[in-house]
Amino acid sequence: MAAKDDAMRCAGKLGMVASVAANLITLAWIIRRRYFGGGKGGSGKNKEEEMSMVEASTGKPPVTHDSIVNLDHGDPTMYQAFWRGTGDRATIVIPGSQTMSYFSDVAGFCWFLEPQFETEVRRLHRLVGNAVEEGYHVLVGTGSTQLFQAVIYALSPAADGTPMNVVSPAPYYSSYPSVTNYLTSGLYRWAGDANTFNSDNCIELVCSPNNPDGGIRKAVVKSGRAVHDLAYYWPQYTAITEAANHDIMLFTVSKCTGHAGTRLGWALVKDKEVALRMIKFIELNTIGVSKDSQLRAAKILRAVTNGYDLSPAVEANRLFHFARRQMVERWNKLRAVVAATAIFSLPDDLPGYCTFFKETIASTAPFAWLRYEKEDVDDLEGFLREEKIMTRGGTRFGADGRVVRVSMLDTDEAFNVFIERLASLT
Amino acid sequence: MAAKDDAMRCAGKLGMVASVAANLITLAWIIRRRYFGGGKGGSGKNKEEEMSMVEASTGKPPVTHDSIVNLDHGDPTMYQAFWRGTGDRATIVIPGSQTMSYFSDVAGFCWFLEPQFETEVRRLHRLVGNAVEEGYHVLVGTGSTQLFQAVIYALSPAADGTPMNVVSPAPYYSSYPSVTNYLTSGLYRWAGDANTFNSDNCIELVCSPNNPDGGIRKAVVKSGRAVHDLAYYWPQYTAITEAANHDIMLFTVSKCTGHAGTRLGWALVKDKEVALRMIKFIELNTIGVSKDSQLRAAKILRAVTNGYDLSPAVEANRLFHFARRQMVERWNKLRAVVAATAIFSLPDDLPGYCTFFKETIASTAPFAWLRYEKEDVDDLEGFLREEKIMTRGGTRFGADGRVVRVSMLDTDEAFNVFIERLASLT
Incomplete structure (x- = not known):
């Protein structure tokens, strides 16, 4: 091309x-x-x-029977169907004179954090039970991408002044290397697969459930500084098995509620000095974070939490129930077609008892880590592109070219066309 | 302290x-x-x-007769008075299901730019006549701070692979050095005062009107790459004498309309390759820019431009007329009190024929560059802090400690208390 x-x-x-x-x-x-x-x-x-x-x-144009289906990004447009039904509960109105100042909370710990956004983040974690929020500083960032950079800035350089090594076990999120290296910083550098990294002097990114393969991860480097990227630790994707209480945990509105365009993430950080350094990074990088996004996200998270108090207790009010059902249906379709074609394979589902749904559930990851099992194709991304299916190839994640990452979060139309095309391959 | x-x-x-x-x-x-x-x-x-x-x-708490007056930042809360009167014309309503995708304009030049924001940026420049927009790419950033970093990334490293030198004539905006250096990038480095920089191999930041001193600037380094920071090139601050047509021009909503909390800036960029590199930076740094902020900014800019079509032609409809009158009143008060105390001085006003107002006007800069003229104070920032007036000291701008930068854009209450306190100093 x-x-x-x-x-x-x-x-x-x-x-x-x-x-x-x-x-x-x-x-x-x-x-x-x-x-x-x-x-x-x-x-x-x-x-x-x-x-x-x-x-x-x-957003992206509608998919038709003949068009390209772009499942390269985890663009979470699947959630639009839910939010079309929430009406005023999730609609934000911002008058012209509101939140004009740089400052959100001069007397607070993080001067650019809207207090209402912090309140709603804490309420949501208490509802879902996926992370301990008490005793943690809440920070806000322009997506978890900015918070990731804030963290590696905060934990760098190494004690001897050399660049801190940043690692993650392969397959790792394809943005980790590029975002670590694009400015060739003297503070930190990408050092590759944590499994083969032979020192403990590093920051380890622990993404769980893992992007791209949905695996449940624990830190592999014993004495490194672990940063937990919990973007997908929500009950629509995996069993909530415990309230996570790691030192540094990153979340994003994108993958929780589907509002990727709002560019809003948050961090739960235990250590005050680390949190202050992260705030410093965001000050220097963007002088704080859009208040419009924070207000909108506060409203959205509030609608999610309050939805669980509404009667009747139906999917139209309950985001995680809506999203969970969607994901189960999609994974069932995908597993059926993969079994039928007999040329692909998928990771196992990972059943666990979910404290949120109060039952044992299989994982329904946000991405399918789809492997080609025959010998005649080395570049599965290229092979699928010929079928007008855009995915992200395994080499981008530190894996091989016979595997790709496919978003499971796009619209029903896009997902269904993808399934049809996959079914036609034998 | x-x-x-x-x-x-x-x-x-x-x-x-x-x-x-x-x-x-x-x-x-x-x-x-x-x-x-x-x-x-x-x-x-x-x-x-x-x-x-x-x-x-x-935002910041209200100022009282006894409280601290924080004029350190150019927090543009002066404009709230205008926007309280604009009603629905400037109110944005965003339903829960809107702009959830990462993408704003898949087929456009900049995939994360909301088309309506671009439209309104171009309309506003045509109304004001402060910059040529035809033939330029419009880019959006999380404040002009992010765009500044995108530009230096786009123009670096030097041809021989060494870090590009970034310079600006002193006094220069205090963020330029810190934002250039905080990641100790191998691509670029702060190299100080452009007046004393003895090579042409550099990026020169040309801020005009200049932050902190309001001066009208042209590039001083002959063959360097000039980046024009035109955050303050609006008719409330200075005469619009020409439609600027430099290669790279940066603007921000903060200083044009007062919406600092929206964190939104834009760039007009002539060269396609430079613009593509800037887009790349913003992709890596924050995966695009908040769509909520872009929609709000589009609405705000639209209200500004459309305001000039409304009847009656009064200040309540005309932002630049409102802001210009405020700035004139404030500068008159400040010049009067500075003359009365006889211990301070200010830069000259810089009269010019303004093509927007169609008359000759004096400059009314967004910051007062206030100099202490006696021998007994070396640290004017510290001296004023004792009077509970927070300003930013000259050393931060590559100047001396007997000068400070004072924001002229805060609320009437804060400005008036500042004037009272200044008047009491003799």
């Missing part, structure tokens, strides 16, 4: 290229702009109304 | 400490938490309404 090659070339020296650009350029070739920003005016609105209208984007 | 010293120590190795932390800790000592997050429930709301309420923070 020439467009992809061009994109790879112009991305330059990093070596590790996030596939966002490459795949988007491919898509852009095919999709016309008409999906965006069209349809202004008309339709009986008066002048004042029309003047004040702002149209939001709609 | 012990609290400040503590803050300085724990900020660690940077040497250059953003004063956010230091001054906030001082403030936090004095202010009680009751200003934030209080007053829930009650007041006749029904249960459903109460359940869905999210309270926004109010």
Whole structure:
């Protein structure tokens, strides 16, 4: 694909290229702009109304039977179906004069944290039981990506002043190496697979359930500093088996409620000095975090928690029940088609007793780590691209090319077309 | 001040400490938490309404006759008075299911840019005439701070692979050195005052009107790559004398409309490759920019531009007229009190013919660069802190300690208490 090659070339020296650009350029070739920003005016609105209208984007264009299905990113548009039904409970209204200041909480621990967002984060963890929040500082970041960088800044450099090594057991999230290395910082550097790293002088990223393969992880390096990326430790993806109480835990609204465009993550941090250094990073990087996003996220998290107090106790009010059912249905479909084709394999499901659902459940990971089991294809990402299915190849995760990561979080339409196409491969 | 010293120590190795932390800790000592997050429930709301309420923070606490006046940051709360009068025209409503995707414009040049925000940016520049937008790529960033980092990333390293030198003529914005150096990148490094930098192999930051002193600037390094920080090139601060058409121009909503908490900036970039590298940086740094902030900023900018079409043509509809009058009044008061005390001085105003207001106007800069003219004080920041006036000392800007930067953009209450206290000094 020439467009992809061009994109790879112009991305330059990093070596590790996030596939966002490459795949988007491919898509852009095919999709016309008409999906965006069209349809202004008309339709009986008066002048004042029309003047004040702002149209939001709609994300990726709808999938059709023939179109490209982009499952490269974990774009959580599956959740839109839930949020279309929540009405005012999840709608945020921000008047022009609100939250204009840089400051959210001058007297608080984190000056740019909206107090209401912190309140809702703590309430949600108490509802779900997936993490201990008492005794932890809550920090907010522009997605957990910014918080990840804040953490490695806070824990670096090594005691002897050399760059701190950053490791994670393969297969690891493809962004860890690129985000660690893009500025060639003197404070830290990517040092690869934690399983083969032969020193304890490191920061270990422990992603559990793991992106890309859904595995349940514990730190493998004994005396390194562990950072727990718990973006997917929610009951729609895995059994909640304990309230996690690690020193540093990262979460994101994207994968919990589906609001990726809001770019909001949070961290629970035990140690005060580490938290202060993380705040310093976010001050220097972006002078705090969008208050509009924080207010919206507070409203969204509040709707999730309050939904469990509403009658009737139905899926339309209960996000995790809605999302869990969706994930179970999707995994059942995927496992059936993979069994039928007999050329692919998937990781085992990992049953566990879930303290939230109060029953034993199988894991239903946000990504399928799909392996090709025959000898004739070395580049499964490329093979699937020929079928107009965009995925992310295993080499990006420190694995081999015969495995890919496939998002399970896209719209029903995209997922179903993916299943149809997979079924046609034998 | 012990609290400040503590803050300085724990900020660690940077040497250059953003004063956010230091001054906030001082403030936090004095202010009680009751200003934030209080007053829930009650007041006749029904249960459903109460359940869905999210309270926004109010920024810094109100200033009283005896309290600390924090004019360290350019916190643009002056503008709240305008936005309290704009009603629905500037109110954004975001339903729970909107803009959940990572993507704003898959087929566009910048995949995370909301098309409506781009439209409003271009409309505003056409209204004000402060920059050429035709033929430029519009990029969005989490404040112009993120865009600044995106630019230096895009233009680095030097051709021989060594770190690119980043310079600006003193006095320069105090964040330039710290934001350039905090990650000790191998791609770029802060190299100080452009006036004394003896090579052309550099990126020169040209801030005009200049933060901190309001000066009108042109690039001083002949063959360096110039980056124009035009955060303050709006008619409330300076005469608009031409539509700027530099290669790379940075703007921010904060200083144009007063919405600092929205953390939104934009860049106009001529060269496609530079723009693509900047997009790459923002992808890696924060996977795009908050869509909630972009939608809100689009609505706000739209209200500004459309305000100039409304009848009657009064200040309540015309942001730049409102802000200009405020700034003129404040500068008149400040110049009068500075003349009366006879111990301070200020930069000259810089009259010019403004193509927006269609008359010759004096500059009314967003910061006062206030110099102490007697011999007995070397640390003017410390001297004013004793008077409970928080400012930012000259050494932070590559100047001397007998000058400070004072924000002119705070609330009327804060500004007036500042003027009273200044008047009492002789």
